[in-house]
Amino acid sequence: MTIAGLAATALVAERLPPFGGRSDGERKSKIDASPLFQNGKAQNLIHTSLAMNRHYYGAIKRYVRGGQEPEVAIPVLQPSFPQIPSSELTATWLGHSSIVLEVDGVRIITDPVLSERASPLSVMGPRRFHPAPVIADRLPPVDAILISHDHYDHLDMKTVQAIAANGVQFIVPLGVGAHLQAWDVPSAQITELEWWDETVIKGLRIVCTPARHFSGRGLTDWNRTLWASWAVIGDTQRAWFSGDTGAFPQAIEIGEKLGPFDLTMIEIGAYDKAWESVHLGPDEAYAMNQKVRGRAMFPTHWGTFNLAAHRWDQPIIRLMAVARDGKVPLMVPVAGERQLARQPKVHSFWRERERIWNELGRDTLDE
Secondary structure, eight states, X not given: OXXXXXXXXXXXXXXXXXXXXXXXXXXXXXXXXOTTEETTEEOOSSOOOOSOOTTHHHHHHHHHHOOOSOXXXXXXXXXXXXXXXXXXXEXXXXXXXXXXXXXXXXXXXXXXXXXXXXXXXXXXXXBBSSXXXXXXXXXXXXXXXXXXXXSTTTOOHHHHXXXXXXXXXXXXXXXXXXXXXXXXXXXXXXEEEOTXXXXXXXXXXXXXXXXXXXXXXXXXXXXXXXXXXXXXXXXSOEEEEOOSOOOOTTHHXXXXXXXXXXXXXXXXXXXXXXXXXXXXXXXHHHHHHHHTTEEEEEEESOSSBOOOSSOTTHHHHHHHHHGGGSSSOBOBOOXXXXXXXXXXXXXXXXXXXXXXXXXXXXXXXXX
């Protein structure tokens, strides 16, 4: 097939349901009026280039060389949720960036993706290293879903449709609601916010905060929707979810306005110098936790999907090395495990991985 034929096929494929929808009507008017968009495209707070750079060759070489797939079985627990959400800040990892939060008796899930692949297709695309600890139909009653942006490893059509059937409220960045409506989520279940906007769920403040990333589900919709991080603020406890982001100086403002946070959930994986402007690595994530005035840190966006050029467990090995300074307690569960924010711990499986790699002297990214 010619290049023109491939492009035409891709454009036709973008009309399939998993690719989502496009903003129109009132939603499009809000985008056009928003200072966060220019000519219909969302903008970062600081210059962010997505162009290929001199580091891409090394990233491609590492990916082709392989080693991203786990050479051991990763333990997965069957999660157990109380009928009534805890009043204490509690987190249960479902893998990648999917976390069930409980605080002040309210239950929230961040970026729920429970399908086998992070892809618009069921037969190809990044696949899970391990089964999801729970299927969408077996999730406990949920009060709200937080979506950070519209990439496939954060917004999954099948998971959304299964959860939406229970009438849950979706809180999303501006423009992302078009995807949900294309998947028959009622507009009454969709709340769209811009940075620094907020809403309330059962007395819990949900604040849309900035991030540094990009968006899009196809070839023609890049940056047509906003991306965000999220602050969850209860009467006595607070949490912050980074979504996907590169480092940005305004993170300090998040901490000053909304912190300190009892728990931060910050991405550490699928990182590389080739795309460091839009993804945090372990060192940068550790620094981000300090910028937003975080206490315990829950690393996300690693160890679940084959998305990276580094080996599958490299991000957590490196983070544990950085955290040896003892300044920040880490919450590092296995998928399905539930922990209290005031009692964070590293599961023994990850400590054993750390021991193995330290014996080999390999706790940094292989170039």
